[in-house]
Amino acid sequence: MTRSEENYIKIIFHLGKSEKKGISTNAIAKQMDTKPSSVTDMVKKLSDKGLVNYRKYQGVSLTPVGRKKALSIVRNHRLWEVFLVEKLDFSWDEVHEVAEQLEHIKSEQLIDKLDKLLGFPRFDPHGDAIPTKEGEFKERIKQLLSEAPLNSMGICVGVRDSSAPFLKFLDKNNIALGQTIKVLEKEEFDGSFIIEIDKKKMHISNQIASNLYLKMDEV
């Protein structure tokens, strides 16, 4: 598989997680930062190779083989992100671009050994699950802070938006994965929240609240 094919497969995988029907040409084009006509061409090629199901005008979905391949690339990407943060002291907002390159390095041995060096991590620095070598992938049960019931508590386990500006904002406000957050109040007017974190009360906008994932305490 070429690098470009791998990127298409990966994006179709990500889009497919939240979409039941076929993924549209336009959606892929937007993510790939390319034109819909280019997507049509590529999608035909991937279909010929048995990696996607494609019927003209009906969108695409991954075949089992394509899904397996996508999971492998996602695995690479996320393991490299862990490496960059844990071993090279990158911050979590700096790793994505580099991992976009590293994910395409072809060497099974390399990934196996990297996995071992990192202690077989199950989640990447943004809280996203790392598929196993065997292609198993289940996302953690989690809930957006903005949808958590009042007075509930949970551990911050992930971000929905993992763009650098958002991650930097969290750093600045001392919000990090692993912290316990209690949802105290919701202001209905603007959808903002008052939460307790680190024994301190804090006010966060709806924008923030709807991009933080919590694993709720079972009470």
Place this chain on the structure above:
Amino acid sequence: MTRSEENYIKIIFHLGKSEKKGISTNAIAKQMDTKPSSVTDMVKKLSDKGLVNYRKYQGVSLTPVGRKKALSIVRNHRLWEVFLVEKLDFSWDEVHEVAEQLEHIKSEQLIDKLDKLLGFPRFDPHGDAIPTKEGEFKERIKQLLSEAPLNSMGICVGVRDSSAPFLKFLDKNNIALGQTIKVLEKEEFDGSFIIEIDKKKMHISNQIASNLYLKMDEV
């Protein structure tokens, strides 16, 4: 620079070390495993970009800019090789292929941090010098075992052939970098040697002797 351009520049650099005049199209083609006509095309492009000096039929050489770029790629390659051996437990005969891919990852920060993680190594697993970030590069003073005077001693610091079969042969015979070797006898008939290594006498063929570098003890 594209990956292909980088590979050409790197090969021109390596060929240029042992060649005074311009590097020939054919020599590059052989190393790149491509056809001379393709080399001509690429060399023109590199010339247009100011990376090589090229006059038709006269071969090519690197410009200062091209050399700087080549050193950067060699630096990447060798740092990654150190990483693979030191941190991921690859053996020295397994790292080259993977480093060929990793050397093209574009991130200055990544290389700086990798360098730091590895403790700013000056030589790669095969004993080859690692160019500095600033583009300084001097090879270690060393001598082929086959050209060392009888009864001289030295430390094994490098290999000329770093192909997997040769490296595996050395492993099998417990010859490794850092070991002290004394040159005891030379058999003029076949050019083979008797050496002392690890307090044991050993017979090695001329083939082996002329692919091992020693840093001679000053006496």
Place this chain on the structure above:
DNA sequence: ACAAATTTTTAGCTTTGTCTAAATATATTT
């Protein structure tokens, strides 16, 4: 010095992945 052999370049073609513009299919309004 010239013919032969070798090396290098040129010309023209291929594949990959992209683009624009035009055509066609699907979806949304009226």
Place this chain on the structure above:
DNA sequence: AAATATATTTAGACAAAGCTAAAAATTTGT
């Protein structure tokens, strides 16, 4: 049910990097 808007595909072109075959330059051998 049209008409209109939007999404998608097709057709034709382009740049990168490679190839083969033929032409041209250089080197070598006599």
